[in-house]
Amino acid sequence: MKTVVWNSGSGRASETDTLRTHLDHHATTWIDLSETSDLVDEIKASSNTPKSTVVAAGGDGTVNAVVNALMTIEAAQRPSMGIIPLGTANDFAGTLEIPDDISLAVEILAQEAIPVDVVRIQGENMERYYANIAAGGNCVRVSEVMTDELKARWGAFSYVRGAIDVLPDMTSYCIDLNCDGEVFQKLDSWAVLVANGKTNAGRIQVAPKASPVDGLIDIVIIRDGTVGDMIEIVANNLLGDFLECEQVIFRQVKSLQLQSNPPMRFTLDGEFVDREPVRFDVVPGAVRMHMNATV
Numbered sequence: 001m002k003t004v005v006w007n008s009g010s011g012r013a014s015e016t017d018t019l020r021t022h023l024d025h026h027a028t029t030w031i032d033l034s035e036t037s038d039l040v041d042e043i044k045a046s047s048n049t050p051k052s053t054v055v056a057a058g059g060d061g062t063v064n065a066v067v068n069a070l071m072t073i074e075a076a077q078r079p080s081m082g083i084i085p086l087g088t089a090n091d092f093a094g095t096l097e098i099p100d101d102i103s104l105a106v107e108i109l110a111q112e113a114i115p116v117d118v119v120r121i122q123g124e125n126m127e128r129y130y131a132n133i134a135a136g137g138n139c140v141r142v143s144e145v146m147t148d149e150l151k152a153r154w155g156a157f158s159y160v161r162g163a164i165d166v167l168p169d170m171t172s173y174c175i176d177l178n179c180d181g182e183v184f185q186k187l188d189s190w191a192v193l194v195a196n197g198k199t200n201a202g203r204i205q206v207a208p209k210a211s212p213v214d215g216l217i218d219i220v221i222i223r224d225g226t227v228g229d230m231i232e233i234v235a236n237n238l239l240g241d242f243l244e245c246e247q248v249i250f251r252q253v254k255s256l257q258l259q260s261n262p263p264m265r266f267t268l269d270g271e272f273v274d275r276e277p278v279r280f281d282v283v284p285g286a287v288r289m290h291m292n293a294t295v
């Protein structure tokens with residue numbers, strides 16, 4: 001039994017009809033994320049056994065919504081999860097090596113589901129989950145300047161183009177961190193990434209060593225520096241070894257506590273969160289996902 005959560009606002013939503021032709025014979029319930037007022041209730045009504053599967057047919061925002069709904073279901077009853085990458089960037093699907101081609105992605109749904117980590121994020125009166133990456137600080141400002149027009153014009157380079165726009169006006173955040181007991185105080189920083197998946201903002205490798213099945217979150221802190229330092233980080237990021245840069249702190253941990261002045265805003269799986277997170281914890285193997293078993 002399958003429930004498909006699709007999203008008429010996702011980048012490749014026009015291909016949902018093709019997906020229907022592949023899945024309709026599986027007695028499938030379809031829920032449009034942008035129409036539903038209570039995704040949790042609808043999922044619980046249609047898929048409430050560990051033998052059922054909830055498929056997120058959309059981008060990272062849709063994956064995020066499904067993960068949060070599934071985490072409200074007791075672990076022993078939690079359905080497995082599949083992903084059909086019908087979004088624009090589909091960063092988490094990329095980490096799980098799920099192909100963009102719909103018929104190939106549907107074939108992956110038949111593979112055995114593997115327990116995948118998710119991350120719990122907490123702040124004042126706020127608790128939620130994400131699958132891929134929480135990006136805070138100036139990354140959020142880059143996301144803000146990334147208009148649809150800029151994305152269409154610059155494609156895969158739109159994030160670099162957005163970073164160049166933000167460069168002259170970067171905010172410096174003074175942060176205190178506790179990474180599994182290792183304490184850092186008053187670090188002047190530009191950005192904090194807390195990663196379960198490897199890529200963000202359109203397949204940019206911001207956490208190349210992250211694995212969603214290792215029981216750890218990858219913390220990447222980009223320290224405050226000069227414009228030259230930032231250009232070096234971006235250039236090394238494109239070449240793939242930026243974790244070695246002097247301006248970068250990299251840790252793999254189970255939990256992170258964070259305080260920032262000024263308060264640091266975050267995006268979770270590409271969507272803005274309105275409250276400041278203060279704690280991140282990996283929840284190992286929380287959701288069984290159909291994926292390429294070699295990941």
Ligand SMILES: Nc1ncnc2c1ncn2[C@@H]1O[C@H](COP(=O)(O)OP(=O)(O)OP(=O)(O)O)[C@@H](O)[C@H]1O
Nearest residue numbers: 009010011058059060061062065087088089090270
């Ligand atoms: N939980 C949610 N409820 C309602 N709408 C959502 C939710 N999450 C995301 N959206 C909105 O749905 C739209 C599409 O999101 P989605 O992330 O699935 O596709 P995308 O943006 O094309 O893909 P990607 O994030 O991979 O680039 C966005 O406008 C997003 O703001």
